[in-house]
Amino acid sequence: MADAPPVRVVLAKLGLDGHDRGLKVVARMLRDGGMEVVYLGLRQTTRSIIDAVEQEDADVVGISMLNAGHLTLGPLVVDALADAGLDVPVVIGGIVPDEDRPTLAAAGVAGVLGPGSPADEVVACVRAAAARRGL
C-alpha cells in the first residue's frame, strides 16, 4: 500500500460514434500501464460520463472520437464536467487534425492522442493529465 495508488481513468465514446476498437486498444494499454480503467464503451452522454466520474472518483476522462465531432463534443465534455464542479482532465483520442489541436487545448482539453500513438505515449499522456489530481 506504500506504492502510489493507481490512476483511475473513465473511457467512453459519445453518441452514435460507433467504432470502439481504438478505445479497447487504449483500455488495454492503460491497464498494462498499471492504471484502473472504468470502461463505459459506446453511446455515452455527457450525463453518463459525469455520473461515472463522480461515482468512481476518476482522475482522468478519455474520449475516443472518430467522427470529426471533436471540436464540438470535446469542449462540451470539458465544460459539462466543469459545470458539474468536477475538476477532472479530459484526454481525446482518435482522428484529430493537427490544426485543431490548439483549439482543443484552448478549450481545456488536457491532451490529444492520434492514430498509431505508441503505448508509452498513451500512458504518459494520461499520467501527465492525472498529475493535476495530485497523482
Place this chain on the structure above:
Amino acid sequence: MADRGVPELVAAARGGELRATARLLTLVERGGDPADRVAEATHRHVGNAHVIGLTGPPGSGKSTLTAAWTTQLAADGRRPAVLAVDPSSPLTGGAILGDRVRMAGATAAGVFIRSMATRGHAGGLALAVPGMVRVLDIAGFDPVIVETVGVGQVEVDVTAATDTAVVVVTPGMGDAVQANKAGLLEVADLFAVNKSDRPDAADVRRDLELMLDLSKLTGHGRHDAVARPTIVSTVATTGRGVAELAEAVDAHFVELTDAGLLEARRQVRRRAEVRSHLEHLVLTASAAAVEMAFAAASRADLPDEPPGATARRLAERLLGDPGS
C-alpha cells in the same frame, strides 16, 4: 473541495452528497491512515443497509442481473448501491473494470455504482470491501450489493461476509457446478439460475436441488442459514424473474431478522474483519524482517539440505527461538 477532511466528508456523505461518498470510498480503498480515520468516523453509524453479496462464474450475467434488479429497486423508491469488484492484472497492477457497460440503464435510473479492482494482494480485498460497504451504508444506500467474480477463495469469503449471499449459476456450466460445489455453492443463501430461457436450465435446477438434498443429508450446509436456499430462475436480459429475485432477497432479510440471525451474522463479520486486519498488520510488520533474513541468506551458497530446512533455521533466528 479536495482538501476536505474525513469528518467533513462523512457529514457530507450522510447528507447525501455523492462526491463525498465517492471520495471516502477512494480513501478506504487506498488503505493506511486515511482509511483508519474513515473507519473511525463511520463505524458508529452503520447497520441500516441490507448488505448483499452476489457472485458467480465469469459470463454468468451478474452485471446484467444486478442492473435489472437495482433499476427495479430504484423505481420502487429504494436507494441501491453496487460495489462491483473485478480482478487486477497480477503483472501490471492495472485493471479494466467493465461492469458499467452493462449497467448503463441502472446508472440512468439513479443507482450508485462503484467499480473496484482487487489490487493484487489477496488480503487487500478482505480489508477494503467491508470498509467501503460501511461508507455506502452511512451514505444512506440500501441495499448495498457487493458483486464479485466467483473464482477465488477471497471472493467467496467476501460474498459470504454479507447478510444475504446470492450465487448466480447458468445452464451449460455442467461440470463447473460440480467443481464449484465445495466453495461457491456452499455459501449461497439464494441461487439465481440466470439465462433460464436456455433449454438445459431445468438440469441446472435439478443439480442444485440434488446438491441441497445432499447438504441436508450430511448436515453440511451453512450453519447460520435460516432455511434451505431458494432457487430463482431469471433471464436478466429480458427481466424475467428479476422481481422474484428481489422478493426472495428481501424475504431472506426478514427471515434472518426474525430468527435473530442477522445480528449473529454481523458479529461473525466483525470478528472476521478483526482477523483480516490482524493478519495484514502482522504480515506488513514481518515483511521487512523476512526480506532482510532472505537477503542475507541469498548471499551465501545454499546449504545441502531441503529448502524447508533452510527456511526453518532462518525463521527460528527471526522469531528469536533460543533453542537454535
